[in-house]
Amino acid sequence: MSSIPRHIISSLRYDPSLPHSLQSLPPTSYPDPLRSPYYLLPYHQDRLRDAAKCFQWPEAQHFLQQDLTQFAQFLDKFIPDNTQPWRLRILIDRSGTCTVEANPTTAIDLRTLLLPLPPTHDSQSNPWRVYIDSETTTPSALTTHKTTARDCYTAARLRSGIVSPQDPAEVLVVNPSGEIMEGSITTPYFQRRGRRQDTDPAWVTPVLTSGGNSGTTRRYALGQGFCAEDIILASDLADGEECWLSNGVRGFIRGQVVLSARTSTS
Template sequence: MNSNQPEDTTTEFSLISSLRYDPDLPSATSVYAKERYPEPHDSPYYLLRFHQDRLLKGATNFKWLKAAAFLQQPLEKFVETLDKFIPDRSKAWRLRIVVDVEGRCSVDVHPASAWPLRCMFLPTSFDQLESLNSSFPWRLIVDSVPTKPSDFTTYKSTSRAHYDSARRRAGIKSPSDPIEVLLVNPLGEVMEGSITTAYFRRRLHHPQEEIRSEWITPPISSGGMISVSRQYALDHGFCTEQIIRVDELVDRENLDPKFGSYRPKRVQGSVFKN
């Protein structure tokens, strides 16, 4: 594959992070996660500390001093900022936090879709996920053009032209399409999905032992984004980081976890919102 993508010359952009606000989250945490969930356990904001940390890493990388100062405040103060945007604290909402170079924070708020909260904790049962949607699992397509890793593939921001281009090449027309495209770097390594973090199951063969499998996800060094769900999965031992090359992938990977020769430009795997 030849990378023919232009350098991202974006000069005006903001850092973003999206999460769920749900008043039922604290009680669900106590039932389904207990100690296998990062503090604070009593927050209605899903993985809020990870979201704050991701935004801070982005502000630090881009040397946005005012934004970094805002994001370095105690979590409790950050919560006070977000609380001002919640229309009704008795309902669930999807939040899109936006922080600009001047440290100004705005939050786009939309009603959250109904979702069994048990599926937001690790380990997640894929049988449970499959029962929620007849289109599960999504069809995954490997992008036909490599994407050059950059700050804009590592830090989540409003500069998303590279993701939009990959989705157009894959023929994805709507966010509701049960299709995802895997971005690949010029070295032929899987980076991530266009709107998701991807996980693959690799089968391990050991002489005189039962065949077992493990979940793996591409390392940040391959060029993918700092993902909140990925950090949660890594911290709690759900998966490990391993370089995943395109030529290792096989069709229907989540049903047959054995890696082998790569033939069709389509794989099935497991993806979570990043």
């Protein structure tokens, strides 16, 4: 796997209903001072800045020096219809050229973008299936930062029988020490093991030293006190265990660990 990607990337949701949903929230509960339709926009800009610095792309760093308002105005140019929600994929190459792919995305309950909702009868019946990769992945700059070099994630999904982006399933990527790094397209959260103080969050997410990506929703969940960081061993996860997943397009999603072999690729 090459250590230099073609693009650094970040994927996020554009939703015209988001600013209205944020109106009643105090400023400290959501990190975008613009209250823009771009979900967690400051965190996506920070993620791209960190990647450009890591790969030593000065032109990309220069492009990303613009302030948040300018960045939002730049993204506005790529929205085909500002009355509809979109899945955006921001790509920046080493020359600082930025392109944005916009694809339609389905309407969702916007409360799921803010923090995990308490389970309901309907949500309990349809959690995502969460598999553990049968092979290990070696941490590198390409797992620490989100880039177009995603062969290891694609291979992990195929090994688990996930063949479609629409499949409500995820696979957890594991490092050679047996630690969960992250999901192929999400950040995972698990119930805390062992003794817990009353002030400790009930949920934990993998530490970055395990080799995963500092995702935008991960940063949001940590900042809001929903979870803490911890080393999570794949061997400690149980079949049927409930968990949470999150990413910058779908927000927070309920999941359930599946350790038995998959028999279909629905």
